[in-house]
Amino acid sequence: MQSNYIKNTILVSVVLFTLLMFNSCDRFTDVGLPKSQITRDLVFKDDELAKSAMAAVYRSVYETGFISGGNSGAQILFGTYADELQSYASATSDTTIFYQLSHLASSTKINSLWTTTYSQLYNINSIIEGVENSENLSLDVKNRLKGEALFLRSILHLYLVQAYGEIPYVNSTSYEVNQIIGKSSVNTVYGLCKADLQAAVNLLPATLPAGNRIYPTKMAAYTVLARIAYYEKNWEDAVQYSSVVINNTLYKMETDLNKVFLKDSSGSIFQLLPFNSTSSTSQGNVFILNTAPPTNVALRQDFVNEFETGDGRRTSWIGQKTDSQGKVYYYPYKYKQYSTGPSSTEYSVVLRVEELYLIRAEAYIQKNQYDLAVADLNKIRTRAGLSSLAGTADQIFLNSALIKERRSELFTEFGHRFVDLRQHDLLDLVMTIKKTNWKPHFRLLPLPEKELLLNPNLNPQNDGY
Template sequence: MKYRATRLKVLFLLFSITMGGCDQYTEIDLPNDRLTGEAVFKDPLTAEAALLDIYANMRQRGMIAGDLSGLSILMGSYSDELDYYGVPNSSVDTFYSHSIIASNDLVATMWELAYNQIYAANALVEGLDTTEINEQEEINRIKGEALFIRAFLHFYLVNLFGEIPYVTTTAYTVNSTIGRTGISEVYDNIISDLIKAEELLPVDYKGSFHTRPNKMAARALLARTYLYADKNTEAVRVVTSVINSGLYPPEMNLEKAFLKTSSATIWQLHSGEEQKKTLEAITMIPSATPPDILSLREELVSSFETGDMRKQAWVGSISDGTDIWYYPYKYKNENPSGTADEYSIILRIEELYLIRAEAYAQTGNLQAAVADLNVIRNRAGLQSMQLSDEQSVLNAVIEQWRLEFFSEMGHRWFDLKRWNMAGQILPSIKPGWRETDMLLPIPENEIILNDQLQPQNPGY
């Protein structure tokens, strides 16, 4: 596979990481030429800096960024969460209208940035395998985080594009002609990487506020992967180990659920500089009426039961005196001043309760499924449900996924896709919907550079 950044930089420098991504999150003086290679792995501080730079780049650009390039906006618009008010016929609008073509620049950027970040993670893994650093605990932690990142990014790629290359090397001769891997094999590789990461990572966090993945973060992502791969028994086992650790009690005060101090947060991304606010708040909170970018679909807002405190805490509204628009208000501080009290949350314990509820339901343990479902409902101020048939339990779990994780990194789209519900729900609200929209196109330029990526996904 030939990536533009790879062809221009990596071929000669292994991988040159832009200094602009390091900001104050790194807090380490970095070499001027490169952050991977032999020099990095003679010094734990520069190896650490290379790792932190990957997080900075993930936060600022690409799939999990909170701006218009990230999945929260793009796949929220692609599914039934968001209405789009931005520039007509823009790249974001093509997601909303289901008019994406193979040359879409946001799709190309999503792919390229993900694989560049994977490349940087692979460089760390390879470098630490031959390092002269004699601090084994530190080597294990950094390598574990790099493996976690590699698995994490491939997880999103396979769910967006289907069969993809699973890249585990920095070797240009391999990557420039690599082919696509079957979906089940991709999941097996993700699981393998996460099991290795779990073994290497400590339970204790590096630094404050859970901004670096630990052993439990690896287990959380492993549980999600098991669920998506239809390995429900394994998902239950892994979720139970995290919940029973007692490290992440659900955040009962919903106003505090997205603060950096939330008890439920398993992994979140540092804001970069302490006075910075999250991109989610900056992007999702409208500054005018009608909204200049997006709003929540009214059908979603009306789906909250009477008394559901999530609607009060997480849904904002603006009005021009006649009409009213709703927007995601999980992140509330959009103006940079003082010290940031919100970081972008990637993994939180509520997801694990819903993973286990769904896995229990799929394996016939309906009583246990309802118990986990009611943990989420009770926290939202809702009464416990009494359900006794599998389909009713699954329907209730599906609804809680929707109401708990709206506007968070494409959860809703991935759920519609894996439940085979997209074709039932989207045609009536998306005139451009086609059954082939279940996958995004492989970027056209990538296929031109590497014909082993063919065939293109159907419909493009």
Template sequence: MKKIIYKRTNIQNRTIVLWYVLIFFSFSNCNDFLEIDDPIGQIPHEEVFMNETTATASITSLYGKLRDEVLINGNSSGMGVLMGLYADELDYYGAQGDFYENLFFHNVIASDPTVESIWAKAYNLVYMSNAALEGLENSDQFSMDFKNKLRGEALFVRGLVHFYMVNLFGDIPYPKTTDFIMNSQIHKIPVNLVYENILEDLNEAKSLLGDEYISGERIRANRWVVSALLARVYLYMGRWQDAEQESSNIIDNTTLFSLEIDLNEVFLKESRSTIFQLKPGNSGSNTEEAAIYIFDSPPPPFVALSPNLIEAMESNDLRKTEWIGEVSDGTQSWYYANKYIQQFNTGTSMEYSIVFRLAEQYLIRSEARANQNNIVGAQQDLNVIRNRAGLDNTLAITQEELQQAIVKERRFELFTEQGHRWFDIRRFGIASQILEPIKPGWSVTDILFPIPESELLINPNLAPQNSGY
């Protein structure tokens, strides 16, 4: 059976002393985020947080992990592909019997190596974030302003990882230490407490970070990036007023952010609608999303957009013509996401992988307003997105109609971006309604992934297993 192959590392098994971890993540997967002259392994752990360059490396490497391995990466192990297949967004055309086919048909099991990898890599990044936080806390070498910025970024990453994990697995641990004994015996906590911990991390991060983008490019967290995640978290929690406030903070900042009128410019690295993006690892490289989704000859080699997505879009929707490509053999057509178009190295990178962008904030605010019965405000925000796509104003006039219209608009605006479609149909409680007719293996318990079997064997405190597995 063909599967994604990863060398697995459990945080419970990490008995390596802190300096090995710090040296590893200070220099691996950073590439263009920073330039370090010191060879790997030659900086003792106590010196990592005595030097601004290596301390910064410990933080920028967290973004490198997100870009290359963890949850929101643009390759085949990222949320865009995995949850696109799990929902009704992508169809599968790859090898029979592998994890992707099992995912597509909802035959996921608790012993699958890819499920184990998602869990292990996410908590490895949490461990790295905690190591950085502890290193900063114990260092007296930096100004408070410098330490605050790096601490804010580490807290943001920790909150971001847990946001995705709680939506994939439900009740999960929230480790805040590198202590091996504590982590090896850690308990799951309920979803509502996970969210409270996420909010605690993000609100502290927001208080520590400034308004400016640290590097000039939009590739490291600042206060606006944290607000973007907070708006999403509050939306998922049903805290409508808070979600509206956070999204309004960003939308109203017209000095930094504005919607690109030309849809072809939305995903360029200089786009003013971008709030946060992940920079490619090598000079001149572009996004992995383009390489994954685009194909130029039939049949699709791996995945293609579901025909139902294309058929559900209005005929004059510009996103249908600008963000979707078509390949035909003369009798049948297949469709691919064409948001990112640069598949190869272009000498100078043209596209970075976008994590947060302004259009989502308009849709968040529209939904938050609809749930507060602010019909006019919700319509206005929804129409901003519709009008840019060449569509007329929404005809939805009631709260229920608006909620349905927002789900549809999110489907057409955010397809193949970090699993939005799956998380939307899950939180709106319509996953069974949508997937049962088209997914023979669908079960209501598929709303959550299984806790990896290997993790339960190592740490019984993670029991019970999620229902259905």
């Protein structure tokens, strides 16, 4: 059953979108107009209005931006950018521009991805400031909303830094500060993300029951901390944070591959709620092919061909559609529901426990604890119906096995493949084979041209653009 937290948003979220959460302009440096303060004072005098303001943020990140399951999200954009998806959309569509690598600093999606995310961050910072300054909210609501906002602030900055490299870490709604803010180094951004997550750990509930993991918890914060440790190659922290979640008995891999993306999956750590109880996820609507040839995206043939024989993920998580000429097209079928029905059985999975087994396996490989690495990899492989890897001290072999498992397990989930290739120094090697027009500077997106013109402190532009 959905909590009153969600139910109460139906009435007031529209008002809050208009009055509070979306007073921001097209650029994140334009936000902070005084009129929003009047509304903030009213909203943060009431627990239910404050919770509804936070629900408006969740609706925003579900609909658009990096962790949206739709066309604007990282899974579509970076899936086409790298070697997972092929675009069949028009030549001027964002997916085709990313697929063909014809993006420029002036491209609409380059700018909108940036501005959308910073607008969301402004709204999140408005929540944090409103909660901190309120004398009327209950302590439980203050802690919960601040913890959730800190978590979201961290994960959105993390996606920004993976896409653009050095970026501003925005943690206030001050117009005077934000209009002249400069970039922070990648390592600095990681440090600020970690600080937000560690603060969130002290405020968030430890766990939530399966089927209701639509809010961040301590386990979600630990999961993102483990991901940052993977990016930083801090293998001690990677083991520590991954193990906290893996060892929690409430978060277990589903043995049935067809249950992994259900809303009550025991392996889900953080999910986003669709529009209502009868709506399917954005992923289902975007990926599932009802007609062929596709009009948007489909899986690349070489991606499908590279699955290991007998891999259950190939049969359970990939669907196919044949056109009138007999040509077969393949699509991601992790989410099985396509359109609104009597009830929604799936939520959009942002974080799940399988990623932590893969992070910890790599950490064990780098720490020369090969038996432990093999044990974690085999948990992923045996669930997929594959034979177990034998114990070995061959680090090159284990690294290769790890990369293959990450690709087969996490495909089309918010850009993992693109980041993994870069993380393992394989991006140029792989992509020059897959796309003849690939260039090394494509490892990052360009900073939006409009933002550089408005705020010179964001210079220099990323190399190659």
